[in-house]
Amino acid sequence: MIARFPGRRFAGRVARHAILILTAAFALLPFVWMVSLSLKPPEEIFQADFHLWPTAFHGVENYRVALTAAPMFRFLLNGLLVCTAIFALQLLVCIPCAYALAKLRFRGRDTLFSAVLVGLLLPPQALAIPHFVMLNVFGLLDTYAALILPWAISTFGIFLLRQFFRSIPDEIIRAARLDGLGEFEIIWRIMIPMTAPALTAFGIFSVVAHWNDLFWPLIAVRREEISTPALGILLFRDDEAGQFFGPLMAGAVIIVAPLLVAFLIAQRRFIDGLAVTTMR
């Protein structure tokens, strides 16, 4: 059987991999460019002929400037703090909401769910001004709270988790109630472990979105000490042009690296989690 169409199978596999490699290369190209620029001296960045590897290696200088000219570690730490806090709050709100919408029967449930869907349609930028005004009223502008609180409730998270929770059979929840679990314990012991892949996926979305977000920090925050990485990197921008592109790219590499590592770790869990839930 295996050797029956060896030529065809091989050709098919090559074609498949070629397509995958091409797409991957396309997606990776800007990233590679960024790394390449972060290693070049200012003169070479704007040269007409392009070398992937710099002719004059300037990486050490660029990275030194990136790490010293601005408090880069501070930014990374801020990013970690803000993203963790946002994701933790989102889980705290989304999981019980999604459970109630998916598995409990109460009056007005469908109306509430429609409200969630409407929330999903609103672009976050539309809420920027109301959020800004509210934070101003509470005197929270230019604090960590200003970076975190507007994102604490994620309609996308509620929607996503509700869909996953619905796929868990009612009988498992009934069995858990008979076994003596309360509703919160059902969430903790049954729903969360059974939907770990969904939670991981949501975590990736949330962290990536807020780690890279520039729009909101730019509005809500001035102080350098509480800047997130994306905002902090703007400090390298210089109107005198060109001089700081190398350090800017080095900074960009530094702030993307933790995301990549986190994603690779999460991907593992993601696949493990999928293996758990694929039973009937």
Next chain:
Amino acid sequence: MGVRSRPYGLAAMAEIELRHIEKSYGETAVVKGVSLSIRDGEFLTLVGPSGCGKSTLLRIIAGLEEQDDGEVMVDGRCVNDKRPKERDVAMVFQSYALYPHLNVFDNLALPLRTRRLSFAQRLPFVGRALPGRGGIEKTIRAEVEQAASMLDIAHLLHRKPGQLSGGQRQRVALGRAMVRHPAVFLMDEPLSNLDAKLRVQMRAEIIALHRRLGVTFVYVTHDQAEAMTMSDRVAVMTAGELLQVGQPEQLYRDPQDLRVAEMIGSPKINVVSCDHWISLGASLPPGVDGNTTHLAFRPEAVGIAAPGDRRLNGVVASVENLGADIFLNVALADGCGTVVVRTHPDGSRSEPGRPVGLQIDPACLLQFDSAGMRQRQAEQVGAAG
């Protein structure tokens, strides 16, 4: 029957009484005024076609679903406002409903842990370190292992449900129900996902389990053969109504309702309307009064005879030889239906196409009125006259 011994653990008494239970989902009434009492230690089966509300009734007994009206009494006390956890019932679900992320041991241990460990001891992370937990865990382990060895799943304790066969999952589901010694077992079509052979084997095992535990079993099925072979008593439901409750023999010989007669017994009971009876030229049996619209008789109450003037006549349409019995399908003339006749293999052989007359034992003839209710009065007169 007397008091049954309860060698496995010490379960409480449990007599269940349902009083006028009503339940509807939106506009559709699913359970319509069901009253039923279930004796302590009894094996009672709820049988009925798919969608008639059996599972709903079971969930109401368990407290998983709230009835719109009526009371659930356990040992004479109303448990309407008790939560499932407090009702001392365990349930085996149609889909088994095992926790897929926990191994078999943890699946079985979960009901014990939630009952025996305090709130603080059950807390994630910190609970493990609290004093007293170790000792409780040890007794839980012993009990889980005992239940597992009773069900022959002791060697599977470390596996996840996804790594088990259907029959093994079934046993784990039984184990999770029995490990905490409930006073009542509720089983919702526990065998419907198994293949025919395993089903017969598990049937025997569940009967044996009931004997050994001696507690009340309420068993739901839509398979009348399961109901007839396993139960002390059978309750027949259709469309949310309880039609009749009785011992299997009683339901078979003495059904009160045409639907019960048709549901119980395989092959199905023969039903011939009085109109057909007359149009076929047969004389109605003595004692059939004006209210009777349908006459019913079991395949074994009919004999094959020569075609005759005053009896039902037909033509053998097909022959089913099951070895011990031979069933003849006899087509009545003018499209008035078919009648199944049980004959013995050593009797005269019938070939398809042969015209025959049907000789019906009048004592076994059941009469039903237009609403499908049994006409007893008329039968007694008929049998006496």
